[in-house]
Amino acid sequence: MTAGRAPRTLIAALAIAALVAVIGVGPAAAHTLSDGYVDLAIDGRTVTGRVDLAARDLHDALGLDGDRDGRLRWREVEAGADRIRGYVVDHVGLRSRAGACVVTAGALAAIDRADGVHVAVAVTARCPGPADPLTIDYRAIFAIDARHSGLIHVHGAGGSAAAVVRGPGSITLATGDGTGVAGFVRAGVWHIWIGFDHVCFLLALLLPAVLYRGGARAPDLGRLGGLGGAAGAAWQPRERLTDVVREVLGVVTAFTLAHSITLALAALGWVQLPGRLIEVTIALSVAAAALNNLVRGVDARWAVAFVLGLVHGFGFSSALAGLGLPGRGLVAALLGFNLGVELGQAAIVAVFLPLAFALRRTRLYRVFLVVASLAMAGLALHWAFQRAFA
Amino acid sequence: MVFALGAVGLAVVLTTAAMLGPSRAVGPVQTRSPAPDEVVAKVDPVRTVDAVGPARTVDAVGPSDAVGPIDADAALAAALTAARRHVEASRRQGDPRFLGRAQAALAPWWDAAAPPDEVLLLRATIRQGLHDFAAARVDLDALIGHRPDDVQALLTRAVVATVQGDLARATADCARVGALAGELLGLTCAAPLASRDGGARAAFDRLGALTAAAPRGPVAVWATTARAELARALDDDRAAERLLRAALAVTPDDPYALAVLADLLLDGGRPDEVDAMLRDAQAETLVLRRAIALRRLGKPEAAALAARLRGEIDASAARGDDTHLRERARYFLDVAPDAAMAVAAARGNWNLQREAIDVRTLLEAAAAAHDPAAAAPALIWIDAGGIDDAVLTRARARLEGGR
Numbered sequence: 088m089t090a091g092r093a094p095r096t097l098i099a100a101l102a103i104a105a106l107v108a109v110i111g112v113g114p115a116a117a118h119t120l121s122d123g124y125v126d127l128a129i130d131g132r133t134v135t136g137r138v139d140l141a142a143r144d145l146h147d148a149l150g151l152d153g154d155r156d157g158r159l160r161w162r163e164v165e166a167g168a169d170r171i172r173g174y175v176v177d178h179v180g181l182r183s184r185a186g187a188c189v190v191t192a193g194a195l196a197a198i199d200r201a202d203g204v205h206v207a208v209a210v211t212a213r214c215p216g217p218a219d220p221l222t223i224d225y226r227a228i229f230a231i232d233a234r235h236s237g238l239i240h241v242h243g244a245g246g247s248a249a250a251v252v253r254g255p256g257s258i259t260l261a262t263g264d265g266t267g268v269a270g271f272v273r274a275g276v277w278h279i280w281i282g283f284d285h286v287c288f289l290l291a292l293l294l295p296a297v298l299y300r301g302g303a304r305a306p307d308l309g310r311l312g313g314l315g316g317a318a319g320a321a322w323q324p325r326e327r328l329t330d331v332v333r334e335v336l337g338v339v340t341a342f343t344l345a346h347s348i349t350l351a352l353a354a355l356g357w358v359q360l361p362g363r364l365i366e367v368t369i370a371l372s373v374a375a376a377a378l379n380n381l382v383r384g385v386d387a388r389w390a391v392a393f394v395l396g397l398v399h400g401f402g403f404s405s406a407l408a409g410l411g412l413p414g415r416g417l418v419a420a421l422l423g424f425n426l427g428v429e430l431g432q433a434a435i436v437a438v439f440l441p442l443a444f445a446l447r448r449t450r451l452y453r454v455f456l457v458v459a460s461l462a463m464a465g466l467a468l469h470w471a472f473q474r475a476f477a
Numbered sequence: 478m479v480f481a482l483g484a485v486g487l488a489v490v491l492t493t494a495a496m497l498g499p500s501r502a503v504g505p506v507q508t509r510s511p512a513p514d515e516v517v518a519k520v521d522p523v524r525t526v527d528a529v530g531p532a533r534t535v536d537a538v539g540p541s542d543a544v545g546p547i548d549a550d551a552a553l554a555a556a557l558t559a560a561r562r563h564v565e566a567s568r569r570q571g572d573p574r575f576l577g578r579a580q581a582a583l584a585p586w587w588d589a590a591a592p593p594d595e596v597l598l599l600r601a602t603i604r605q606g607l608h609d610f611a612a613a614r615v616d617l618d619a620l621i622g623h624r625p626d627d628v629q630a631l632l633t634r635a636v637v638a639t640v641q642g643d644l645a646r647a648t649a650d651c652a653r654v655g656a657l658a659g660e661l662l663g664l665t666c667a668a669p670l671a672s673r674d675g676g677a678r679a680a681f682d683r684l685g686a687l688t689a690a691a692p693r694g695p696v697a698v699w700a701t702t703a704r705a706e707l708a709r710a711l712d713d714d715r716a717a718e719r720l721l722r723a724a725l726a727v728t729p730d731d732p733y734a735l736a737v738l739a740d741l742l743l744d745g746g747r748p749d750e751v752d753a754m755l756r757d758a759q760a761e762t763l764v765l766r767r768a769i770a771l772r773r774l775g776k777p778e779a780a781a782l783a784a785r786l787r788g789e790i791d792a793s794a795a796r797g798d799d800t801h802l803r804e805r806a807r808y809f810l811d812v813a814p815d816a817a818m819a820v821a822a823a824r825g826n827w828n829l830q831r832e833a834i835d836v837r838t839l840l841e842a843a844a845a846a847h848d849p850a851a852a853a854p855a856l857i858w859i860d861a862g863g864i865d866d867a868v869l870t871r872a873r874a875r876l877e878g879g880r
Contacts, residue, residue: 118572118760119789122796137508143518147578152520159520162513196508197517201788202574204517207508233584234577234607236796251797 119202121235123227125179129243129262130281131406132214134188138175139198139207140227145171147231161197164206168195175208180224182257185216219243220261225252244274268423271407275427278406279435284369284470285399286435287463289342291376292388293439294456296334297447298322300386321383322456324447331444337389339436342396347425349400354407354421365401366474372398373467380460403428521566553593556582560599567606571732571760573800576606594620598630605637608800608829613637628658635666640830644670644862661687662696668703669832672710674863681707698727702734710833712867714741732760739766740834744868748773761789765804769811783812802826806838816846827854836864837872844876852876 121144127136142159146152151167152159164171172192181188193209212218225237237252243262250258279285301323325331352358372395378384385391407424446452511517559582567575580603586592587600601616617634621627631650638647648670655663664684671680684704688697701724708717721738725731735758739751748770755767768786771779786808793801802825809819823842826835836855843852859869 118570118574119792120796120798120800121574121577122792141518143520146518146520157520158516159518160513161511161515161517164517165513197511198508201785201792204511206517229581230584231581232574232577233580233587234574236798238795251795 121228121232122200122202123225123235123237124205125223125225125237125239127181127210127221127223127239127241128281129218129221129241130278131408132183132216132218134181134212134214134218134221135210137207137209138179138192138227139200139205140175141200141202142197142204142206144228144232144235145174145206148228149174165195171195171206171208174227175210178225178227179210180226180257181212181214181218182222182224183214183216183218184220185214188212188214188218219245220259222257222259223252224257226255229255244277245270246273268419271420271423272427272430274407275403275424275429276431276434277427278403278424279428279431282402282406284373284467285402287467288369288373288376288395288399289339289432289435290439291373291380291460291463292338292342292392293335293436294443294459295322295380295388296338296440297325297331297443298453298456299325300383322453328444331440331447334388335436335440338392339432341389341393342399343429343432345393345396346400346403346428349397350403350407350425351400351421353401353404354417358401360401362405363474365398365405367471368398369402370467370471370474372396374464374471377460377464377467380456381464552585553596556585557595557599560603564599564602564606569730569732571762573607576603579603591619594624594627598627598633601630601633601637605633610637610641610830614641625653626657628654628662631657632662632666639669640832642831642858644673661691661700665696665700665703668700668707671707672833672864672866675865677707677710677865681711698724698731702731702737705734706737706833709737709741709868710866714745717741732758732763736760736762736766739763739770743769743773752776761786761801761804765807765812769807772812786812799825799829802829803835803838806842810838810841810845814845816842816848820846820848820851824851824854831858833866833869836869840869840872840876844872849876 121141123138123140123144125136125138127134142151142164145164145167146159149167149170151163151171153163153166172195175192176190179190181190190210190212193211196207196209198205198207214221219241221241223239223241225239227237228235233254238249239252239258239260240247240249241260241262245262248260248262250260252258300321325334349358353360375395376391379388379391403424407421443452560579563575563579563582567573567579579599580587583596583599583603586596589596592600597616597620601613601620604610604613604616614634614637617630617637620630621634624630631654635647635650635654638644638650648667651663651666651670654666661684664680664687668680668684671677681704684700684707688700688704691697701720705717705720705724708714708720718738718741721734721741724734725738728734735755739755742748742751742754743766751766751770752774755763755770758764758767764782765786768779768782771782786804790801790805790808793799793805802822806819806822806826809815809822819842823835823839827839836858839855840852843849843855856873858864859866859873
């Protein structure tokens with residue numbers, strides 16, 4: 088009896104867990120005091136994250152229930168999106184040591200919390216100097232609810248910091264000592280992990296590493312229809328792990344070498360390039376690497392990694408500069424940051440490689456290669472456009 | 478070979494993750510995109526546009542009001558109306574958030590040392606509702622100091638004094654209420670004190686005669702609920718249930734009466750009725766009782782409701798607010814049993830408030846933890862006050878029987 092019950096209990100527990108995951112806390116909202124949440128990630132001079140406020144609080148502050156039927160629908164929240172964004176920008180200010188950051192509010196989403204649905208507003212901020220420590224000036228909701236609390240969380244290279252704000256005012260949070268070499272190592276890891284463009288670039292170059300192109304050298308866009316084993320399919324799985332490892336090592340080493348060179352050049356002040364140019368070129372490099380998987384261009388991907396990797400080094404240097412470089416120990420900081428970037432990269436490779444090797448013979452993997460490359464190319468071109476003209 | 482690589486990979490990932498510590502760019506709660514027609518909040522349709530006017534959001538109204546010269550008396554009157562409306566909504570719905578709204582409405586006067594009397598009374602009521610009993614008491618003492626015949630102030634101070642354990646003050650205030658506003662109100666006010674020194678039976682009978690003579694009106698409903706609690710102390714749950722149902726027939730959503738009835742049903746082994754009765758309840762006290770019922774019934778929704786309560790507990794802990802200690806203790810007693818957490822919450826709550834239910838909570842938490850010493854303050858309380866309450870006697874027997 089006990090033996091029979093255990094799995095059934097387990098299944099029930101799993102079913103409940105799944106149910107909870109799907110329905111969240113459900114539509115009903117419990118009655119508690121008002122909370123607002125600010126959750127921010129600091130990367131150099133850039134801050135990204137979200138501000139989330141209870142839908143019912145936002146309504147009381149802004150009057151969002153357009154049809155005044157006592158039911159605030161998501162449609163009505165979206166209709167008031169610009170006012171909500173304006174409210175967030177007006178009531179959540181960010182300041183770095185060097186001065187006020189420029190905060191912009193973006194997309195709206197919903198979050199289910201214990202006290203009901205919250206409206207999450209994506210925010211990004213550009214600061215004039217290193218944004219860690221960061222001063223948060225929080226004034227939301229208090230005017231309509233004096234018992235409101237702002238729960239502030241800040242994440243950065245040095246770890247996390249949190250505080251509760253119980254009345255309109257500011258607090259300064261630092262994520263930890265980012266000035267030691269260890270701090271710079273962590274900053275490097277952090278930067279590559281949240282730097283989506285570097286991850287995409289690396290993946291675009293690594294995805295085909297467990298395959299090789301057979302057949303004649305010719306543009307094979309036309310053969311995309313032949314995916315999955317039709318005669319003349321371009322991609323063939325590599326048989327031996329050593330070949331795959333050699334390919335991966337080639338790409339990673341070339342990328343590391345290239346971005347280390349330019350990172351050093353830029354950090355030491357020997358080469359200076361405009362930030363926007365670097366950002367746009369990085370986006371284009373991702374697109375190029377991804378397109379190289381769709382159209383047969385350069386088979387020697389280590390060369391692609393080296394040439395295009397040069398520009399990523401400039402990108403790292405602006406993140407490093409955003410951390411506030413020490414006057415002394417510059418070289419140690421540089422090495423530390425670079426080591427962090429390599430570690431972050433190694434972690435990505437370590438997850439990717441065994442998976443890709445295990446799946447390399449499957450049709451799914453080749454389909455995924457094309458789909459992912461297409462998606463990354465599209466995304467990267469979108470970034471390039473945004474960064475060039477925004 | 479692949480597995481070895483995988484292991485190395487995992488190690489690298491874990492090391493890197495450990496280096497980054499608990500850092501996460503986004504919180505644990507996930508965002509989603511609701512359908513356009515999803516109702517994301519029930520709101521007060523009277524707010525903003527109708528009440529304040531479209532051009533003036535509430536933000537524009539406040540101490541540094543730049544809207545224009547408003548007559549000071551009119552501003553005070555408007556603030557008092559808004560604050561009263563919020564306090565009433567809080568009481569009716571069992572939702573403390575309205576108290577924050579009420580405080581905001583009174584913002585220009587909130588920090589004043591000697592605000593107008595009306596503000597003082599509301600400030601005390603709001604503070605009491607948010608369990609800031611000491612500050613509420615200061616306000617009420619000041620107010621009654623120059624308005625000794627203010628029945629509302631006396632009633633509120635009696636409640637605060639009871640919670641604070643100042644029973645002499647509570648008794649005196651209730652007697653004064655009786656002299657000023659009639660015996661029914663005075664006795665109802667004093668009912669929570671009646672189980673001391675064997676007065677419960679007499680209070681129960683007298684209140685019964687008075688309510689029979691004047692069965693209508695809000696005081697009668699309150700008196701009926703108070704009488705039901707006396708019936709429970711007298712170990713007559715059938716009479717208590719009948720009285721509570723009579724009170725709820727008049728005010729079906731009264732969170733206080735619902736909570737008392739839910740406890741009665743739970744004690745009587747009738748969780749299914751609690752589940753049915755509280756299905757749409759929103760007040761935390763009621764959600765808690767339904768969660769207990771669902772758990773006893775072994776229903777699958779129990780987990781979701783428990784998770785929701787847990788979310789509230791975590792949120793109030795993060796906020797650093799201890800207004801939910803009583804509910805927190807009960808949660809760790811009957812929803813997600815954790816005796817040590819229950820004792821900690823029950824003791825914290827005991828330092829804050831001392832009504833019969835707080836005595837019971839501490840006794841039960843100590844029993845769950847097999848730690849009778851933890852209940853010592855409650856036992857002293859019972860013995861010193863000569864309290865004769867069947868519910869507490871049973872809880873005490875469980876504690877001492879489990880030794």
